[in-house]
Amino acid sequence: MESPIQLSDEDRGRLQRLVAQLGEGELSAETLRSGATELTQLAEQMGQDLDDLALMYSSVVEHSTGLENELSERNDQISQLIEKMRHFLSPQLYGRITGGTVDAAAGSHQRRNLSVFFSDIVGFTELTDTVEPETLSQMLNSYLDEMARICDRWGGTIDKFIGDAVMIFFGDEEQADPIQCARDCVCMALEMQSSLGALEEKWRGFGSSHVLRIRVGINSGYCTVGNFGSSSRVDYTIIGGNVNVAARLEHQCRPGGILISGSTYAMVRDLVEVQSMGMIQVKGVAHPVETYEVTGRRPEVTAKTHHLLVEHDTGFDMHSIRFDSQQTSTLEREAIRDSLNRALARLDEGDS
Amino acid sequence: MEVKGGDYRVGVDPDTQTAAFSGTLRLNGADEYAPIQELLDALLSENGSCTWDLRELQFLNSSGINMLYQLVIKARRMGNVQMKVIGSKDVAWQGKSLGNMTRFMPGLELSVE
Numbered sequence: 001m002e003s004p005i006q007l008s009d010e011d012r013g014r015l016q017r018l019v020a021q022l023g024e025g026e027l028s029a030e031t032l033r034s035g036a037t038e039l040t041q042l043a044e045q046m047g048q049d050l051d052d053l054a055l056m057y058s059s060v061v062e063h064s065t066g067l068e069n070e071l072s073e074r075n076d077q078i079s080q081l082i083e084k085m086r087h088f089l090s091p092q093l094y095g096r097i098t099g100g101t102v103d104a105a106a107g108s109h110q111r112r113n114l115s116v117f118f119s120d121i122v123g124f125t126e127l128t129d130t131v132e133p134e135t136l137s138q139m140l141n142s143y144l145d146e147m148a149r150i151c152d153r154w155g156g157t158i159d160k161f162i163g164d165a166v167m168i169f170f171g172d173e174e175q176a177d178p179i180q181c182a183r184d185c186v187c188m189a190l191e192m193q194s195s196l197g198a199l200e201e202k203w204r205g206f207g208s209s210h211v212l213r214i215r216v217g218i219n220s221g222y223c224t225v226g227n228f229g230s231s232s233r234v235d236y237t238i239i240g241g242n243v244n245v246a247a248r249l250e251h252q253c254r255p256g257g258i259l260i261s262g263s264t265y266a267m268v269r270d271l272v273e274v275q276s277m278g279m280i281q282v283k284g285v286a287h288p289v290e291t292y293e294v295t296g297r298r299p300e301v302t303a304k305t306h307h308l309l310v311e312h313d314t315g316f317d318m319h320s321i322r323f324d325s326q327q328t329s330t331l332e333r334e335a336i337r338d339s340l341n342r343a344l345a346r347l348d349e350g351d352s
Numbered sequence: 353m354e355v356k357g358g359d360y361r362v363g364v365d366p367d368t369q370t371a372a373f374s375g376t377l378r379l380n381g382a383d384e385y386a387p388i389q390e391l392l393d394a395l396l397s398e399n400g401s402c403t404w405d406l407r408e409l410q411f412l413n414s415s416g417i418n419m420l421y422q423l424v425i426k427a428r429r430m431g432n433v434q435m436k437v438i439g440s441k442d443v444a445w446q447g448k449s450l451g452n453m454t455r456f457m458p459g460l461e462l463s464v465e
Binding site: 059 | 411412413417422425444445448449452455
């Protein structure tokens with residue numbers, strides 16, 4: 001389509017004819033009058049074109065400004081919504097959604113080697129019958145706040161709060177190391193248990209004399225993680241037999257304890273002291289599950305492994321190394337490998 | 353006759369001489385708008401009247417409004433076109449931008465429902 005400022009071929013021809021006649025001195029009075037009329041008409045047409053162009057420019061700018069302003073308003077609304085959403089999601093999940101690494105569509109999921117944590121407060125149901133709702137809300141929120149803070153510190157993802165129950169998992173990130181995740185999960189549980197004294201004190205401030213104790217169950221293994229739900233409501237959560245095992249361990253745990261499965265224990269054996277609690281059978285899981293109660297942290301493992309090799313100016317002393325392909329942890333293997341490598345390097349130096 | 357993309361459609365009903373727009377039009381520049389422009393241009397050339405129904409057009413970028421304004425100017429110059437534009441109060445961009453069409457063509461009949 002022609003632009004409003006362009007001359008038509010006919011107008012351009014008329015102009016060229018007039019200019020040619022002027023140049024050749026062929027202008028009669030009649031030609032001059034006619035030419036003046038044509039030039040006036042052309043000028044009027046061009047004036048109209050310029051008016052259209054100016055109006056089009058200002059109208060398009062007005063349209064664009066309207067769109068920009070609407071866009072800005074929508075952005076503000078989205079920012080406010082995202083800010084509200086922050087309170088309903090774990091910091092990790094919030095970060096992944098707003099950072100665009102989680103596909104929000106139902107049906108997107110994958111298998112991951114996770115460590116799954118369940119906890120609940122002993123006797124909380126009885127507490128709900130004896131405490132005013134407002135006080136109960138303050139007590140529960142202070143407890144969940146503290147649990148969420150500790151979880152955040154260890155890098156877990158809060159799957160959900162169900163009343164006083166907390167469900168957390170570790171290891172849904174692409175690069176997550178399952179062993180480190182199991183260790184972080186157990187360390188988090190230990191810190192949660194040790195934080196309860198201060199929380200109980202806080203609860204006394206609300207007028208409660210309830211003894212605050214929790215049960216914890218932890219299991220590690222492959223689960224399906226992703227978005228599950230209907231087309232209108234989706235939860236980022238985990239499912240699978242290993243999730244059920246963790247929930248069952250929590251039910252089985254004594255008040256104040258941390259009960260872990262054999263698969264979790266295999267990854268934290270150098271980190272914590274445990275007591276074997278026998279086998280349990282979990283519905284839907286073919287084999288009985290080995291269970292261990294965590295009784296505390298071991299002294300720093302690094303102190304032990306660093307003493308495998310003691311170097312001095314002229315050589316080294318090597319202490320006995322015990323390796324068992326079933327029992328020796330990854331961390332211990334690394335320490336052994338490191339000590340042997342350093343010993344070999346010193347031997348090579350001695351040969352040269 | 354229609355032109356459609358992933359999230360828009362412009363269809364012409366020859367019986368009513370109406371072009372109905374729907375969806376979100378955010379094509380890049382005059383080249384990408386050319387198929388739509390040709391469709392609307394033909395509607396102008398062939399008939400003494402034409403209607404644009406924009407009620408379902410949720411978004412139109414500045415290249416798109418530029419194309420529509422050019423066609424309105426062309427309709428005014430043709431002199432024999434009965435131009436009618438139907439818009440919606442519920443679509444934010446239509447309020448002012450459709451109103452400006454009557455400045456290009458004072459005889460244009462604008463109805464914002």
